Amino acid sequence: MFESLQPVSADAILGLIAEYKDDPRTEKIDLGVGVYRTTEGDTPVLQVVKRAEQILIDEQESKVYIGTAGSADFNSAMQELIFGESCPVDRLVTIQAPGGSGSLRVAASMILRASPTASVWVSEPTWPNHTPLLAGAGLSLKSYPYYNALNHEIKFDDMISTLKDAPAGDVVLLHACCHNPTGLDLSNDEWRTLTDIMVDRNLIPFIDIAYQGFAEGLNEDVFCIRHMSERVPEMIVSSSCSKNFGLYRDRVGTLSILAINDKARDVVDSQINNLVRTIYSVPPDHGAAVVSLILNDAELRSAWVIELTEMRERLKSMRVMLNDALILRSSKHDFSHLVRATGMFCFLGIPIEQVLRLKKDFGIYMVDSSRINVAGITPSNVNYLADSIIATLR
Ligand SMILES: Cc1ncc(COP(=O)(O)O)c(C=O)c1O
The missing domain is CATH 3.40.640.10 (Type I PLP-dependent aspartate aminotransferase-like (Major domain))
Structure with a gap:
């Protein structure tokens, strides 16, 4: 029965993740994958989640x-x-x-x-x-x-x-x-x-x-x-x-x-x-x-709100930081939509040729539409990212 099936092409993002992983360049940046990341580039379990999980382990009596x-x-x-x-x-x-x-x-x-x-x-x-x-x-x-x-x-x-x-x-x-x-x-x-x-x-x-x-x-x-x-x-x-x-x-x-x-x-x-x-x-x-x-639980809930606020503020500040870094390097291009957008995503707004050049020449990965995950930006990679974007626009 299953012999009649044809292979289906893998999800584009999964392909991008694999390419990024295999890229040996140390300065590479992943702006493709759709998860939140800290300044260190990690997606850790929230501290409040760890606490709640411990309570569950201690107190849950059945898994019916x-x-x-x-x-x-x-x-x-x-x-x-x-x-x-x-x-x-x-x-x-x-x-x-x-x-x-x-x-x-x-x-x-x-x-x-x-x-x-x-x-x-x-x-x-x-x-x-x-x-x-x-x-x-x-x-x-x-x-x-x-x-x-x-x-x-x-x-x-x-x-x-x-x-x-x-x-x-x-x-x-x-x-x-x-x-x-x-x-x-x-x-x-x-x-x-x-x-x-x-x-x-x-x-x-x-x-x-x-x-x-x-x-x-x-x-x-x-x-x-x-x-x-x-x-x-x-x-x-x-x-x-x-x-x-x-x-x-x-x-x-x-x-x-x-x-x-x-x-x-x-x-x-x-x-x-x-x-x-x-x-x-x-x-x-x-x-x-x-x-x-x-x-x-009032106490756990406020601890969660604090962690959530940190995530939101980090995303906002990375948008501002990238836009400022781009303004410093070129007055010809307007990236102000980066700061008008909210959350993890927005389009960088560059054509596919530049998306591919960013990947090939600079190890910067994003999906073909130029949608970026802002959570991939950090204070330590933002200048390299801005330099690379401007270089591909010339
Ligand atoms: C717009 C939107 N809706 C729904 C989802 C579903 O998320 P999940 O199935 O991981 O809970 C996502 C996840 O990326 C999303 O971006």
Whole structure:
């Protein structure tokens, strides 16, 4: 049977990681891989996670199955973190999911169950995995304009006019903050305008929040979710704890669905749990148990906020440092979008020939689109990076 299968090309990022690893140059820089890094270039387990894991080791008495929805304590703490204290709990269902990706996939199947003909609109560009995760589940995808590569601005007017024409009942996938790959997020006023259109056109927001706390702060980064949840009849939210808790491999996230009323909420609850049973039955527990301990304990929670703030501030300062270093070296090129963007990613905004030259001549690795992970920049490599970028622009 399997002899009939053909090989599939490896993920571009995995290829880049392997090339970077094999590169013997000591000054090489990895701006490709999508994880947070410290100034030392490491992605360590957060200290607060280590503490919570120790508590788990000491106190966890059983590893029997948890239900399809995962841990109730985790779900309510995450729901409050995302939606705030005054969210419409009687209309909300939140389940634990295997990471943001697992949540997106379950959401896709729920959309198909509820409305098989609905299309999902995704930003152009969007996180490359959105397409296989959603289309792979059977959904039909359409795109709305988002990024102007010439001036590095959001094409807000084009985005709005496209969505105004979307058929009622379609779903619109939005990045709550730290848009991946552009790093550019809507302003609060733009979110308000968009919300009015979603309500007016009867479009369902599907919000992906994979970087809560990485842009401006835990509350600021979920403005769109809280604002929309007060106004729209229905919405979907997929969250990930991979980045803000550093729990990448432990697979921690949530899926929330806001239903039109409490009766519909109970139906969604039964459907979503039934669906999960047909895919992975129960979500992995360890990472979610760690997050639950942290969020439900005042002292651990403040320790987490401190570590999260450090990560956010480091990313911000690296953006400023690289932009300043580039300004010093050339007044001809404008890289100010580096500091207008938030989170881990943005486009450097250089053509593929320069991306390849940076790799070949300087050992600087990024994906072909020139999307960079700012977490790969450090005070010790920023000058070499700026010199190399300017050298390839000449
Ligand atoms: C925009 C976006 N959504 C979702 C995810 C999913 O993250 P994970 O499945 O690792 O939790 C990521 C991870 O890079 C992302 O960038």
